[in-house]
Amino acid sequence: MNDRHDRRTSPAAARNRGFIEQVLAAEVVNLLAPGGHVLEIASGSGEHVVGFAAAFPELVWQPTDPDEESLRSIRAWAALAEDAAGSSGRANLRAALRLDVREWPWPVLRADAIVCINMIHIAPWEACLGLMRGAGELLRPGAPLYLYGPMKVDGRCTTESNEAFDASLRARDPSWGIRDIEDVAAAGRARGLELSRVLAMPANNFSLVLRRSG
Numbered sequence: 001m002n003d004r005h006d007r008r009t010s011p012a013a014a015r016n017r018g019f020i021e022q023v024l025a026a027e028v029v030n031l032l033a034p035g036g037h038v039l040e041i042a043s044g045s046g047e048h049v050v051g052f053a054a055a056f057p058e059l060v061w062q063p064t065d066p067d068e069e070s071l072r073s074i075r076a077w078a079a080l081a082e083d084a085a086g087s088s089g090r091a092n093l094r095a096a097l098r099l100d101v102r103e104w105p106w107p108v109l110r111a112d113a114i115v116c117i118n119m120i121h122i123a124p125w126e127a128c129l130g131l132m133r134g135a136g137e138l139l140r141p142g143a144p145l146y147l148y149g150p151m152k153v154d155g156r157c158t159t160e161s162n163e164a165f166d167a168s169l170r171a172r173d174p175s176w177g178i179r180d181i182e183d184v185a186a187a188g189r190a191r192g193l194e195l196s197r198v199l200a201m202p203a204n205n206f207s208l209v210l211r212r213s214g
């Protein structure tokens with residue numbers, strides 16, 4: 001049973017979704033055949049994945065999160081989208097699954113692409129390592145892992161506001177913090193993923209695309 005009160009909203013997710021969709025269209029969706037499966041890690045409120053499923057209806061979207069409240073929110077957004085879609089349904093949006101990237105094996109058997117938005121800085125570094133491990137195991141050669149969020153370049157935050165954000169994250173939990181693109185790339189490389197694109201995004205964020213090597 002889904003309750004509308006379970007639906008959480010994230011102003012940031014509402015603001016960045018369109019920009020992320022543009023990059024997904026050019027860097028991820030274009031590589032996939034119709035019916036391809038996209039695994040979203042750390043779906044949070046679920047607003048992104050419900051929007052992606054509507055924007056890219058030829059693909060199958062699998063939301064996940066380890067947090068029960070988030071899972072309820074994703075299910076509630078999915079139910080709303082299903083109601084709005086009427087009898088045609090939202091057949092390309094799978095039921096949300098509990099998935100903590102640090103726990104292997106993951107409860108999914110197939111991923112033709114993996115998307116992870118705003119997770120690696122709000123989680124211990126082990127979450128980034130777990131993400132790379134899972135992506136390295138699941139993705140086939142050439143398949144993309146898409147990451148979005150604030151990043152450091154050459155060990156430094158790119159703006160003063162991100163420096164303050166980094167400090168506030170570390171104050172909340174010393175194992176959190178904005179990650180350096182080169183560290184993320186190295187963690188990917190260790191699991192057979194090569195960094196292929198770095199794109200500057202609005203509001204001092206970055207899109208990274210890694211691809212499974214052959």
Ligand SMILES: C[S@@+](CC[C@H](N)C(=O)[O-])C[C@H]1O[C@@H](n2cnc3c(N)ncnc32)[C@H](O)[C@@H]1O
Binds near residue numbers: 043045066101102
């Ligand atoms: C800031 S929210 C981002 C949510 C959503 N992707 C967005 O951009 O609105 C961070 C999310 O990471 C998830 N998360 C934290 N640790 C995780 C882990 N070890 N494995 C998977 N997800 C994790 C949290 O549950 C939370 O939903």
